Amino acid sequence: xxxTFRIRHRFERRVLLxxxxxxxxLFLLFIRLVNLQWxxxxxxxxxxxxxxxxxxxxxxxxxxxxxxDGRGLAVNHVSYQIQLIPERVADMKQTLRRLTHWLHWDxxxxxxxxxxxxxxRPDHPVLLDDQLPWRQVAPIxxxxxxxxxxxxxxxxxxxxxxxxxxxxxxxxxxxxxPEDVRKGILPMEKVGRAxxxxxxxxxxxxxxxxxxxEVDARGRRVGVLQRQxxxxxxxxxxxxxxxxxxxxxxxxxxRTGAVVVMDVHTGExxxxxxxxxxxxxxxxxxxxxxxWKKWLNNPHRPLLDRATQASYPPGSTFKPLVALAGxxxxxxxxxxxxxxxxxxxxxxxxxxxxxxxxxxHVDLHKAIVQSxxxxxxxxxxxxxxxxxxxxxxxxxxxxxTGIALSPEAKGxxxxxxxxxxxxxxxxxxxxMISAIGxxxxxxxxxxxxxxxxxxxxxxxxxxxxxxxxxTPEVDRKIDVDAKNLDRVRKAMHGVVTEIHGTAHxxxxxxxxxxxxxxxxxxxxxxxxxxxxxxxxxxxxxxAWFIGYAPYKAPQIAVAVLVEHGGHxxxxxxxxxxxxxxxxxxxxxxx
Numbered sequence: 001x002x003x004t005f006r007i008r009h010r011f012e013r014r015v016l017l018x019x020x021x022x023x024x025x026l027f028l029l030f031i032r033l034v035n036l037q038w039x040x041x042x043x044x045x046x047x048x049x050x051x052x053x054x055x056x057x058x059x060x061x062x063x064x065x066x067x068x069d070g071r072g073l074a075v076n077h078v079s080y081q082i083q084l085i086p087e088r089v090a091d092m093k094q095t096l097r098r099l100t101h102w103l104h105w106d107x108x109x110x111x112x113x114x115x116x117x118x119x120x121r122p123d124h125p126v127l128l129d130d131q132l133p134w135r136q137v138a139p140i141x142x143x144x145x146x147x148x149x150x151x152x153x154x155x156x157x158x159x160x161x162x163x164x165x166x167x168x169x170x171x172x173x174x175x176x177x178p179e180d181v182r183k184g185i186l187p188m189e190k191v192g193r194a195x196x197x198x199x200x201x202x203x204x205x206x207x208x209x210x211x212x213x214e215v216d217a218r219g220r221r222v223g224v225l226q227r228q229x230x231x232x233x234x235x236x237x238x239x240x241x242x243x244x245x246x247x248x249x250x251x252x253x254x255r256t257g258a259v260v261v262m263d264v265h266t267g268e269x270x271x272x273x274x275x276x277x278x279x280x281x282x283x284x285x286x287x288x289x290x291x292w293k294k295w296l297n298n299p300h301r302p303l304l305d306r307a308t309q310a311s312y313p314p315g316s317t318f319k320p321l322v323a324l325a326g327x328x329x330x331x332x333x334x335x336x337x338x339x340x341x342x343x344x345x346x347x348x349x350x351x352x353x354x355x356x357x358x359x360x361h362v363d364l365h366k367a368i369v370q371s372x373x374x375x376x377x378x379x380x381x382x383x384x385x386x387x388x389x390x391x392x393x394x395x396x397x398x399x400x401t402g403i404a405l406s407p408e409a410k411g412x413x414x415x416x417x418x419x420x421x422x423x424x425x426x427x428x429x430x431x432m433i434s435a436i437g438x439x440x441x442x443x444x445x446x447x448x449x450x451x452x453x454x455x456x457x458x459x460x461x462x463x464x465x466x467x468x469x470x471t472p473e474v475d476r477k478i479d480v481d482a483k484n485l486d487r488v489r490k491a492m493h494g495v496v497t498e499i500h501g502t503a504h505x506x507x508x509x510x511x512x513x514x515x516x517x518x519x520x521x522x523x524x525x526x527x528x529x530x531x532x533x534x535x536x537x538x539x540x541x542x543a544w545f546i547g548y549a550p551y552k553a554p555q556i557a558v559a560v561l562v563e564h565g566g567h568x569x570x571x572x573x574x575x576x577x578x579x580x581x582x583x584x585x586x587x588x589x590x
Contacts, residue, residue, distance in 0.1 A: 003008065011198060012107045020559065025516070027257050030243055037253075043323035049169055051250070055210050055211070055213075056125065056210065056212075057125065057186060057208050057210050058206060058208065058227075058229065059153075059189060059208065060206025060209065060230035060232055060233060061155070061156050061187070061230070061232040061233065061385065062076060062204050062378070063204040063234045065196055065197070066237050067240045067241060067266075068238065068239055068240060068241050068468045069241065070237070071242050071484065072160075072161055073170050074159075074160055076157070076159070077129065077159045078154070078156055079132055079155060079157045080132045080134060080136075080153065080154055080544070081152075081153050081155055082103070082127075082132070082150065082151075083125040083126065083127060083128065083152050083153055083188065084125065084149055085123065085125050085126070085151075086122040087123050087149075088148050088149030089148060089149035093149060095148075095149070099140070099147075101138055101556060102139050103128075103140075105129075105130075110483045113129075114538060118304070120187050124186065124187065126187065128187060130155070139153050140152055157463050158173055158284050159281065159284070160280045162242065162245075163277070163281060164276070164277030164279055165242075165245060165273075166242070167278050168272065168307065169240060169272045169466075170195045170197065171192055171196055171199075171285060172193055172195070172280040172284075173191060173192055173197055173284065173288075174190060174193045174196055175188075175285055176189045176562075186208070188213035191205070191583045192204065193354070194367070196236060196238060196426065196466060198404060199466070200236050201339075203233065204234065205233050206231050206233035206456075208230055208231050208553070209227070209229045209230030209231070210227075210228050211226070212225040212226040214226070217578075237267035237467065237468045238261070238467060238470070239269050239466060239470070240271070240272065240533075241271065241583075244270050244271045244579055244583060245272075246583075247578045247579055247582040248261070248271050248273050248467070248578065248579055250564060250578065251574055251575040251577075251578035251579070252275055252575055254299050255305065255562050255563070255565060256305035256562075256563040257274075257562040257563050257565065257572075258273060258274045258275070258310070258559075259272075259273040259445070259560050259575060260272055260307050260446050260449035260558070262449045262450065262464060264453040264456040264457045264462075264548060264556045265457060266462070266472045267450075267453070267462030267463050267464050267473065268466075268468065268470065269446075269464050269466055270556065271579065272308075272446075275305070275306075276309045278302045285341060294320060295486075301425070305491070306561065307445045307446055308408045308444055308446050309407060309408065309524060311409045311411040311442035311447075312442060312444075312561060313437055313438050313441055313442060313522070313542070313543060314437040314441060314442075314519055314521065315436070315517070315520050315521030315522075315542065315544050315568070316371045316373075316436060316517065316519040316520060317517050317559075318436070318437030318443070318519070318545045318566070319367070319435075319436065319517065320368065320455065320491075320517055321387065321391060321451065322380060322383070322436075323364055323368060323379075324480065324484060324489050324492070325388060325390075326364070326379045327364075327481070327488075328383070328484065329382075331379055331382040333377075333379050336381060337361055337362055337364075337375075338362055338375055339358075339362070340353055340358040340360060340361075340362050340372050341358040341372040341374070342357055342374075343374065344374050344377050344378065344432075345360075345408060346429050347429075349376075349429075351373070351429065351432060351433070353372060354371065354520065355372070359372045359374070359375075362375045362562045365494065366493065367379075367491075368494070369494040369498050369500065369501050370502065371495075371517075371518065371519075372461045377432040377433075377435060379435060380432045380434060381428065381432050383412055383435070383539075384431060385415040385434065386415065388414040388435065389413050389415040392413035392414055392441075394478055395451050395478065396447060396450055396451060396461050396475070397411055397412075397443055397447060397451070398410060398411055398412060399411075399465050401446050401447055401450050401463070402464070402475070403421065403464040403466070404466050408446075411443045411444055412440055412443075413441065414431070414434035414441050415434070416433075416440065438522060446559070447559065449464075449557050450462060451546070451559035452546045452548055452559060453557035455485065455488065455557075456554035456557055457554065459478035459480045460477055460478075461475045461476045461477075485495060489515055489551075492515035492516055493513075493514075493551050495515070495516050495518065496516055496547070497513075502517075502568070503516050503518050503545065503547075505569065505570075506570070506573040506574045506577055508580065510549070510577055510580050511585075512549040512550040512551075512583075512584050513549065513551040513552065514546055514548070514580060515548055516576065518543075518545050518569045519543070519544030519572075520542070520543060520568050521543075521544060521569050523542060539565060541564070542561060542562065543566055543568045543571035544559075544560065544561055544568045544572055545558070545568050545569075545573045546558065546559050546584070547558075547576055554581075556580075556583065562575070
């Protein structure tokens with residue numbers, strides 16, 4: 001009996017324990033359900049949606065760049081591109097093999113695509129190919145149901161109608177790099193790398209959109225659920241006038257050089273030409289290393305923007321500034337003039353004038369009109385290097401103009417040379433050479449154009465503007481006596497209108513009356529015996545011309561540089577003439 005009782009008691013305890021375990025299990029299950037239904041509901045719902053819904057970024061259309069009159073400088077052409085999201089591709093090898101067949105990739109291109117995929121995030125779209133016509137992508141678009149992770153997108157690609165003519169100003173695009181990606185740019189997007197494309201990137205780029213797509217278990221698109229369209233970038237209207245740019249380029253021909261034209265009242269840049277240029281359209285399809293090396297090794301350096309990045313001795317175009325310094329300082333030679341015998345003696349050497357037989361008696365007006373070196377040797381000697389440097393810096397030399405394009409060369413004002421700053425050793429002859437725009441003096445074409453504009457507008461040193469209609473910015477109002485400025489202007493007018501003026505032969509019949517100054521900057525020093533220096537092209541003098549027009553009611557300032565062009569009057573002045581004729585004709589036509 002006792003044995004039976006004990007067995008029953010053990011059985012009841014086991015049943016009770018079993019019931020307790022069942023209750024505990026049900027309690028834990030209830031807690032789990034509560035957790036799933038209430039606590040983790042939002043997260044699990046989002047995870048489920050992500051498994052079913054794919055969010056695909058939509059690239060914005062880049063804003064176009066147009067010139068002052070609305071003509072396209074950087075435009076968009078409709079095309080198609082192939083994208084791939086790596087984590088959705090079941091068989092990458094097979095997928096790339098099929099794409100290679102349809103897109104006709106060679107081994108090098110296939111390797112590049114594989115590298116691009118390897119260095120991209122698996123959940124981000126990778127651009128495999130772009131600028132494709134519909135006939136080429138149609139076979140792929142028809143088989144997207146077989147190509148998980150692959151998509152065909154309609155879009156645009158950049159095209160530069162004027163190519164090399166506007167290459168340095170407009171610039172070009174390239175694929176986003178690691179630094180761009182860190183800023184939120186997708187690896188498949190393109191960003192500005194030079195010129196206006198780079199400077200105004202934030203305005204041109206636009207804003208990404210996105211598309212919510214329903215996908216199946218293999219990542220293939222089933223349908224589009226929601227679409228937030230991208231925002232197109234803003235149109236950028238530059239101050240550049242393509243007609244003037246083309247006229248300058250045609251007049252410059254195959255020679256190496258630069259041309260800058262500025263509005264004397266607003267600072268708007270109407271022409272910014274550097275030759276040779278380069279074909280910016282080659283960057284759109286992915287520049288080949290061979291082509292890049294070809295440009296880099298070209299002795300004419302087509303990638304260099306000579307208008308803003310290169311500085312040269314300004315030669316005699318610097319003389320109006322020295323004249324203004326002499327007038328400000330009331331130098332003795334200004335009142336009495338001097339006699340030019342073709343040279344001036346300095347210790348045991350002779351500093352020669354360009355005119356071997358000399359100019360005879362010379363006053364300030366004649367010295368500018370006929371570009372007498374001896375006069376300015378003596379004027380520079382009377383002023384001294386510190387006064388020359390102060391005047392040059394006042395008119396903006398020796399530092400960048402602040403034009404938005406970068407990098408910009410700052411040039412070199414007289415006495416800013418390394419040797420002068422370090423040792424304070426400066427010789428009298430160096431000052432005299434500086435007074436004719438040689439020696440340590442260097443300036444960029446954009447600096448020379450701004451200086452000329454300041455002479456024309458009464459002493460306003462303007463900030464060069466690339467945008468049309470931009471608010472004029474005055475860097476400084478130069479304290480210059482109006483009578484002194486008028487004397488220099490009249491002399492510059494005489495350079496063009498007087499029979500012995502150095503630019504008279506090429507500029508006196510223009511539709512607009514013009515004032516200017518020619519310059520011939522030596523590349524190698526002049527022999528002391530007065531004989532001609534080496535006549536090879538690389539040793540020929542640089543040719544300069546600066547000027548403004550019309551003379552009585554100035555509108556534009558021009559600076560022309562022809563590398564190794566010889567004489568400013570014959571090589572550079574005709575380029576300015578072509579620009580003035582073109583602009584006058586445009587105004588006549590309304």
